[in-house]
Amino acid sequence: MKNPITFEILKESTDSLARVGVIHTPHGDIQTPSFAVVGTKATVKALTSKQLNDINPEVLLANTYHLYLKPGSEILKMAGGLNKFANWSKPTMTDSGGFQVFSLGKAFGKNISKFTDEGGENEENKRMEKAPFATIGEDGVAFRSHIDGSDHFLTPEKSIEIQHNIGADIIIAFDEPTSPNDPIEYQKEALERTHRWAKRCVEYHKSKPNSEFQGLYGVVQGGKFPDLRKESAEYISSLDFDGFAIGGSYNKNDIGAVVNIVNNILPKDKPRHLLGIGEPLDLFDGVEAGCDTFDCVMPTRNARNGSILTKNGKINITNTKYREDFGPLEEDCECETCTTYTRAYIAHLFHSDELLSNTLTSIHNVHFLVNLVRNIRNSILEGSYDSFKKSFISEYSK
């Protein structure tokens, strides 16, 4: 039986785990390292498929939980799959809904991101813990829809079934991320459950015809603990996955080290996706640690909130000083926004609550990150990675 996903390595770094390759999927190739754009609900917020195509990312990542709730995965199936539904012809991925176990469960209402050390025992958190949107059991996760309050139960098998309906090229096993604040006992318990779920995902997936044209990635968890990460990488490697995703819960400085440990264990000949990572400096770390693809909501979310990525660091376009700045968002940027509109105009759109602000800034931020990773790839191919990185970071951080 032919593998739905195959991975070809074109060049490997001699002084890190970085590699340049190609993932062959039913909807075409992904030139890695590559940045996957997040379109949770089968849309990259504020962008048309034409605008997205013009930016030219290679992969789109949608979300199982969100599409299951609305419009329902049957609709995606009837439409002929995610690609047709969203008018996107290139490769796609779906996340399993595992992250929502975390974000709507233990992390709900805590005003914490994946990286903060905050949270803990304040009143707000205690109150929220009484009414989480997700509660975890051995068989799966009980969700209360954040949309209408209805009850749902997601299991590993159910997640895969939904992902079969959605029809992305790459689908992801159902897992449970943990918070950096969780005690090691809990992280160990969650990890072991994630492993049992991973096995069930593989078994269910392989029993269906979709496994001939959809590749399944297993998720490595384990928080910041090297022993747990090793155990997880070894176990997940032992299962019949087409590729791997590294899931997360890190303190910010742990990412590189943790991912290094994992990728030293994962088989080299299969692709590795670093879930949810997308800050420019983290992408360099991720590539050096041997990851092939990345995804992140940061470029689109920040865009909608006025935070613009530039080679000289992030700027907040709503700041007073940009109201009379008639230059582009970023000097020398070739995106549609920068070649067409000024900072002053975009600042005006934000101050006037005009929807076009979201579109213009999203175009720029997505363009920025997709091309950053593409440039990282090219620099590795050309043997100029170190100088590229050095010059990028010195400009970005100053």
Added chain:
RNA sequence: GCGUAGGUGGUAGAGCGGUCAAUUACAAGAGACUGUAAAUCUCUCGCCUUCGGGCUACACAGGUUCGAAUCCUGUCCUACGCA
């Protein structure tokens, strides 16, 4: 000219004797955002501050009171009605 209702911080608009530097919303300023409950959220928003507090303020000027944005008198101004 007479009558009525009013004049509160950038704006609208609460408050109607002490708990008021003054609810709230908007505007404004800054920050956050990493597998999207996010066109969201947080903080600041009279002046000064060693962050304890200090000072000046609710049209203006007087007055009553231990105490006034709140009550009284006068002045000025605004809206509506009648001349």
